[in-house]
Amino acid sequence: MTTIDRPTYRIVGTRPIRPDGVEKVTGKAQYGADVRLPNLIQGRILRSPHAHARILSIDTSEAEKTPGVFAVLTHKDFPVAEDKIEELGESAVNLKELSDNILASDKVLYKGHAVAAVAAINGHVAEEALKKIRVEYEVLPPVLDVRDAMREDAPLLSETRFTKSMSGQASDKPSNIAAITRFQGGNVEEAFAAADHIVEREFTTKMVHQGYIEPQNSTASWNSDGTLTIWTSTQGAFVVRAQVAEVLRLPVSKIRVIPMEIGGGFGGKIPIYLDPVATLLSKKAGRPVKLVMNRTEVFMATGPTSGSSIKLKMAEKDGIITAVQAEMAYEAGAYPGSPVGAGAMTMLSPYNIENFVIDAYDVVVNKPKVSAYRAPGAPVSAFATETAIDELAKAAGMDPLEFRLKNSAHEGTRMVTGVPFPRIGHEECVRAALESPHYQSPIEGPNRGRGVASGFWFNAGLQSSVSVAVNVDGTVNLIEGSTDIGGTRASLAMQLAETLGIPYDDVKPIVADTDSVGHNDVTGGSRTTFASGLAVVEAAKDIQAQMISRASKLLNAPEGELRYEDGAVVSSDGSKRIPFAEIAAAQGRTGGPIYGNASLMARGVGGAYATHIVDVEVDPDTGKVTVLRYTAVQDVGTAIHPSYVEGQIQGGVAQGIGWALNEEYYYNEDGTLANASFLDYRMPTTLDVPAIDTVLVEVPNPGHPYGVRGVGEVPIVPPLAAVANAVAEATGHRFTDLPISPRRVVEELHGLA
Amino acid sequence: MARSHVTTTLNGVETEYLCEPRQSLLEVLRDELGLTGTKEGCSNGNCGACAVLLDGRVVNSCCVLGVEAEGAEVTTIEGIGNADKLHPLQRAFLEEAALQCGVCTPGFIVSAKALLDAEPDADEHRVRWWLAGNLCRCTGYDKIVRAVLKASAQMQEA
Ligand code: FES
Ligand code: FES
Numbered sequence: 001m002t003t004i005d006r007p008t009y010r011i012v013g014t015r016p017i018r019p020d021g022v023e024k025v026t027g028k029a030q031y032g033a034d035v036r037l038p039n040l041i042q043g044r045i046l047r048s049p050h051a052h053a054r055i056l057s058i059d060t061s062e063a064e065k066t067p068g069v070f071a072v073l074t075h076k077d078f079p080v081a082e083d084k085i086e087e088l089g090e091s092a093v094n095l096k097e098l099s100d101n102i103l104a105s106d107k108v109l110y111k112g113h114a115v116a117a118v119a120a121i122n123g124h125v126a127e128e129a130l131k132k133i134r135v136e137y138e139v140l141p142p143v144l145d146v147r148d149a150m151r152e153d154a155p156l157l158s159e160t161r162f163t164k165s166m167s168g169q170a171s172d173k174p175s176n177i178a179a180i181t182r183f184q185g186g187n188v189e190e191a192f193a194a195a196d197h198i199v200e201r202e203f204t205t206k207m208v209h210q211g212y213i214e215p216q217n218s219t220a221s222w223n224s225d226g227t228l229t230i231w232t233s234t235q236g237a238f239v240v241r242a243q244v245a246e247v248l249r250l251p252v253s254k255i256r257v258i259p260m261e262i263g264g265g266f267g268g269k270i271p272i273y274l275d276p277v278a279t280l281l282s283k284k285a286g287r288p289v290k291l292v293m294n295r296t297e298v299f300m301a302t303g304p305t306s307g308s309s310i311k312l313k314m315a316e317k318d319g320i321i322t323a324v325q326a327e328m329a330y331e332a333g334a335y336p337g338s339p340v341g342a343g344a345m346t347m348l349s350p351y352n353i354e355n356f357v358i359d360a361y362d363v364v365v366n367k368p369k370v371s372a373y374r375a376p377g378a379p380v381s382a383f384a385t386e387t388a389i390d391e392l393a394k395a396a397g398m399d400p401l402e403f404r405l406k407n408s409a410h411e412g413t414r415m416v417t418g419v420p421f422p423r424i425g426h427e428e429c430v431r432a433a434l435e436s437p438h439y440q441s442p443i444e445g446p447n448r449g450r451g452v453a454s455g456f457w458f459n460a461g462l463q464s465s466v467s468v469a470v471n472v473d474g475t476v477n478l479i480e481g482s483t484d485i486g487g488t489r490a491s492l493a494m495q496l497a498e499t500l501g502i503p504y505d506d507v508k509p510i511v512a513d514t515d516s517v518g519h520n521d522v523t524g525g526s527r528t529t530f531a532s533g534l535a536v537v538e539a540a541k542d543i544q545a546q547m548i549s550r551a552s553k554l555l556n557a558p559e560g561e562l563r564y565e566d567g568a569v570v571s572s573d574g575s576k577r578i579p580f581a582e583i584a585a586a587q588g589r590t591g592g593p594i595y596g597n598a599s600l601m602a603r604g605v606g607g608a609y610a611t612h613i614v615d616v617e618v619d620p621d622t623g624k625v626t627v628l629r630y631t632a633v634q635d636v637g638t639a640i641h642p643s644y645v646e647g648q649i650q651g652g653v654a655q656g657i658g659w660a661l662n663e664e665y666y667y668n669e670d671g672t673l674a675n676a677s678f679l680d681y682r683m684p685t686t687l688d689v690p691a692i693d694t695v696l697v698e699v700p701n702p703g704h705p706y707g708v709r710g711v712g713e714v715p716i717v718p719p720l721a722a723v724a725n726a727v728a729e730a731t732g733h734r735f736t737d738l739p740i741s742p743r744r745v746v747e748e749l750h751g752l753a
Numbered sequence: 754m755a756r757s758h759v760t761t762t763l764n765g766v767e768t769e770y771l772c773e774p775r776q777s778l779l780e781v782l783r784d785e786l787g788l789t790g791t792k793e794g795c796s797n798g799n800c801g802a803c804a805v806l807l808d809g810r811v812v813n814s815c816c817v818l819g820v821e822a823e824g825a826e827v828t829t830i831e832g833i834g835n836a837d838k839l840h841p842l843q844r845a846f847l848e849e850a851a852l853q854c855g856v857c858t859p860g861f862i863v864s865a866k867a868l869l870d871a872e873p874d875a876d877e878h879r880v881r882w883w884l885a886g887n888l889c890r891c892t893g894y895d896k897i898v899r900a901v902l903k904a905s906a907q908m909q910e911a
Binding site for chain 2: 015017018020021022024025026027028029030031033034036124210211212213214215261262263264265266292294295485486487641643644646647648650651652653654655677678679683684685686687689691692
């Protein structure tokens, strides 16, 4: 671990046990599917067998008559949703499209699109009832590939969708291209004309899924007083509340969302799928209703991330990258909203490149609507740029890391949007990679190769609220509203304990429901430890001020002569000192409860960089790529709890390895997802990844009192390219299409494709 | 549907329940007996989140029928340790930060316990081989493997 320039702390940087840990290792923790309520019944969803069809009629009468069935639902039961955009933090949704995606109205746009729902005494009865629902479809031809969907003669998902651009409407005919965005700077023609070397490539990647182990779930209870309670696993209870309120036209004050423990999300548990269905089923049935997806439904109908097609041209002169031209098209799935813009805005961010033109296309296809997936949009665009950079480094006769260092962005470099970077740590990452034992060691043996790549992610700030209640025994309750998806109770409690100067074990963090704490945006954008952390530090300062005022009464000293220090209030001459616990014990007779709050819109977000090194071995006969060794270097700002920071990095790397080598949505021509199970959608197992070494570079973020940068997303950005670059070294062949599966390797190496 | 009467030893306690022939052991544990520590990730034997011990052997409880537990001994995560007396694996998972979201954790701990019961000195490769039937999407497995090796070392010392 490399530490640059940061103060040492009492608690920040240590590795205590997470507060929710014991519950989670003993099976006591309650996840969404674990909710048990009196009178609870089960819901199931009928899904479209066609990838593209008009719904002509739905007959639910037989299903309704089935014994044990309490309610049947179709889109007719939904209020008409407004055609307007709602911000969800890291992604935005059109409410009409969100509503249509939850239960189709006039058209089904992918196989697995929800069409109707049943609530029954148990799941088996509900499944039997689904079979009795008659749906008449007019089947339409589907379009499944992004380039096919862009053709003028492609089947249209919507007859009323026109292409939008930054300057307004850009097409006079309906199109599957929902939007075109251009980023431009300098003069690419001149730079290409003057180049020493030019690389020109086309890349494709397939849709991949977040792959969280816990399927989506929702339990809703429509209460007799007209209020609604929802128990669900989500990355943001307030965002569920907002979406349900909009889709069902309910006031938010009538909805209480209780966040259960969440079994992974990676961006996929931000949009809602089940909550409005469970709600309306409950309203009709007069009982609480639970809906839990099965794995096939998760694959077919919840947001994967985009497949992509990227054309890239890049030039180098005297070891400097001088120009980039890119045309990138991302699949949005059934409704617009691919992360192609983020892909375009991040792909050049590790570097200082003067001349560029990037055209980004957001394209609808007859596949599930994509949702955020860890650094949405960035991994596939980095796959393209980092491959080209590797080739240019070679052409220029330079070491690939030295080449990246020479071209690196730093404080003041402008992003493609024109915004200059604050203090960033890409150069530090590349240097740490160069010095790492891994890069210093030779790679030997036949069919082996080493690859490197860098990546960038913005990270998010957004809104957070916390409250801190001081108990008379000197402990504190930290009431927060950020889903704890991988250790944030610990990282927030640590920041509170550090700022108040009290023991970590004296802080009890509670993830509260939407009735019990101020608004919090999603746990997404790698923002929780940063932004909710900022709120925690603010609330702690509020507590400090209250402690000083109480101490002034207890010590009989003017407030101006007192300060808060190391868990106590002390007088400026040091003669008087009263510890936190004593002030806490006296709160009842010094003015009442001591209770601190902070609510904020976080500013000062620090972007994150990573540089990865990977060694692979390729079996030319079977096509299998084995990952031999992996080192991930990352600027983490300040690692509050280094173990969980390492864990984020290791998890992102494993997902990236899966994306590079095995994972893909495999569609038949009729739009059937042929591999909608964990058996056929091959995520890495313990045997597919090696130990993953991490190097934490700490370049503190000036926008946070402890220097925190978000760490969760950037580790998935470099692996695709790093692995592909290593395979190219091992085989002498450039793979530009993912995944680099055994079949692809054999076909391309032996010219069978 | 007619229900069958089943008698089993569940986490050391003789337990009787009624279940339909089509109900999996996972469904019985979670929905009929309220033992929700055993998780469901796929319902078809591919993720290991539902792992339990059936007469000491690891099985995916989603692929076992509830009626098959007749006369058997079933151990779930709830029977492996509790807050006052954590199993060394549970403690090692906490100390090594081997869980992020934690939904895969019960399955990993149950599965790893079966390994260490049979092979107390399993090495890294053996641990990785044994746990390949358990999917974790959060951790990249690094810290899980370390935690199992740490628990194995501690159990051998004890
Ligand atoms: S739920 Fe049983 S193996 Fe996945
Ligand atoms: S910790 Fe989330 S799946 Fe393993």
